[in-house]
Amino acid sequence: MKLHLLDRSSVANTSITVSQNNYKNFLKVWHFHEELELVYIVKSTGTRFVGDSIEKFEAGEVVLIGKNVPHMWLNDEAYFQKNSTLKAQAVSIHFKEDFVGKEFLSLPEMQPVAHLFKKAAQGIKFKHITDTLKNDLENIHNLNPALKIIRIIEILSKLEHNQNYTLLSSNGFINTFHQTENNRLNIIYEYVYQNFHTPISSKDVAELANMNASAFSRFFKNTHRKPFTRFLNEIRIGFACKMLIENKESITSIAYACGFGNISNFNRQFRIIKNESPSSFLSQYRKHL
Secondary structure (H helix, E strand, C coil), rough: CCCCCCCCCCCCCCEEEEEEEEECCCCCCECCCCCCEEEEEEEECEEHHHHHHHHEECCCCCEEEECCCCCCEEECCHHHCCCCCCCCEEEEEEEEECCCCCCHHHHHHHHHHHHHHHHHHHEEEEECCHHHHHHHHHHHHCCCHHHHHHHHHHHHHHHHCCCCCCEEHHHHHHHHHCCCCCCCCHHHHHHHHHCCCCCCCCCHHHCCCCCHHHHHHHHHHHCCCCCHHHHHHHHHHHHHHHHHHHCCCCCHHHHHHHHCCCCHHHHHHHHHHHCCCCHHHHHHHCCCC
């Protein structure tokens, strides 16, 4: 997946852009942009990539993504079949932090929203969204421009009060992504995302980054506060969780599909990262269906 900078600025010279997406599948592009993005998935399923987070998504979810955070919603394979009648529907709202003025977030009343924007730097998935809020998101495009601004402020305020949420990407990934002044880390991320299901060694990635193995190890640990192998295993386990939730393969098959050479190492790494076994994770997920 090559990372793309997309221009999400409004062609209509408005402070916010509201898109009603209704396609056969979502845009299959790993991208980022200056604008924050509030997404409500009306219909469709697949895998959501936000930073180094890889999770299953489904209809009804609401996610707020901060500025310059790489992300992608990748529909399930069925959506790309030639004769598919499936639809991918979503409401996407793009806006900059200062969409109602430079002093907006400095107002005392807006401090909770400013805090929400800071958390959005990792991506936020909100849980237990009310039908009223979903309806507001789905119908915001019908409002005139001034009322759209008022409504988005209301929605952001409601989301800030929602304590049922999950931060998606690791803080280490986001910090290093934002601090990158060259494309070395972007090359590493792209290579890992494309090849995590195959054997990858630190030596391979070091060569890709034009570094010797020891220098690469120090560089990666200093920027991520974790060894490269831990970062790689987190990506693999994240994808394994997605496959477990889809329930299409056995645990053993999933272990190999995610790049682990044997089931015992998969189980060990899964427990280290998720604090439970793959079977326990799957059992807990089914309890909440």
